Amino acid sequence: MKIKIISLLIAAISILHLHAQVGIKTENPKGALHIDGKGDNPQNGVIPDTQKKDDLSVHYSSGSMNIGIGTIPEDNSAAQLELGGTASAFLPNRVALTGISDIVTVSNPEDGMIVYNTTNNAGAGLAAGLYTFYNNKWNEILTKEVASVIERRDLWVASGNRVQPVTNSRAHERPARSTILLWAxxxxxxxxxxFITLPETGSYVFSFRFYMDQSANASSNRYRSLLYLWALKGNNNFASADNLPSGITVEDGAEINMIAYSSSSQLTATLTLTASGNKGDKISFRIGATTTSGIYTGYPRAAALQMVPSRTSLLFWKL
Structure with missing residues (x-):
């Protein structure tokens, strides 16, 4: 009896060694492991495409094990996983991330991993959708265009019709002491x-159209009018100080340099700032003026929600 068992084992090992193929519900395996779900494949020869839809095939090709689900990969295929369904779809893991820096929900994530995040939390920079892990954070895979290609905001003030920039001798390097601009x-x-909340992850252009009042200087000569505009990323709710608090970054800055006439006047100026960030990041803008002798200040006018030329407005779009 023992001799018969040993003989059977030797025969089985010999068959596996010679053929290196296992077929389940098929006598015509096309890989190291081939499962024919319906059991309707021909006993030999080529398997028609219509009969591969219920098959699973595993075989070695191009230096790796290749898996075909609903299809049988070609012998020289470089696709490690090939899906053949024509009326079905790939459904990635559905994961409730806690934030874009979450490395706990998916333990030790690696660059290139993809999940479908189910969490909707704008404060954490998350919306339901596909995310890929790269550069130590989860990045949303863009699945749609920005809701509006170009968006507009109008300068707004709680009272009066113009903004008074904070004046200090180092306005060119102290955005934390500048006046925050409010928008409609x-x-x-x-x-x-x-602030402006970024609708999508990426880089943005912010184009400003300033309309400003300017008080008369004390001389018949022309003087300069200097203002400094800053784009900051982060929560702008902080007290005036020489330095920005932790978590606030300067994205861009520019100088508005105009002529101050001896009589009061209205002047216009245009300039562009840029900023980059993740979906949900907050971008605020602050304006300051210098106190240097002989330098005068312009006061941006507000005409919120009115389509009139004499107003300060902002256009922005994603690159």
Whole structure:
């Protein structure tokens, strides 16, 4: 009896060694392991494409094990996983991330991993959708265009019709002491917005059109009028100080350099700032003026939600 068992084992090992193929519900395996779900493949020869839809095939090709689900990969295929369904789809893991820096929910994530995040939390920079892990954070895979290619905001003030920039002798290097600009959204009618919330991850252009009042200087000569505009990323709710608090970064800055005439006047100026960030990041803008002798100040005018030329407005779009 023992001799028969040993003989059977030797025969089985010999078959596996010679053929190196295992077929389940098929006598015509096309790989190291081939499962024919319906058991309808021909006993030999080529398997028609219509009969591969219920098959699973595992075989060695191009230096790796290749898996075909609903298809049988070609012998020289470089696809390690090939899906053949024509009326089905790939469904990635559904994961409730806690933030873009979450490395706990998916333990020790590696660059290139993909999940479908189910968490909707704008404060954490998350919305339901596909995310890929790269550069130590989860990055949303863009699945749609930005809701509006170009968006507009109007300068808004709680009282009066113009903004008074904070004046200091080092306005060119102290954005933390500058005046924050507030905005009104013509699309929604909302006002008193201290920041722009990025609708998508990426880089943005912010184009400003300043309309400013300018008081007369004390001389018949022409003088300069200097203002400094800053783009900051982060929560702008901080007290005036020489230095920015932790978590606030300067994205861009520019100088507005104009002529101050001896009589009061209105002047216009345009300039562009840029900023980059993740979806949900907050971008605020601050303006300051210098106190240097002989330098005068312009005061941006507000005409929120009115389509008139004499107003300060902002256009922005994603690159």
């Amino acid at each position: 959204d013509p699309a929604t009618g909302s006002t008193n917005q201290p």
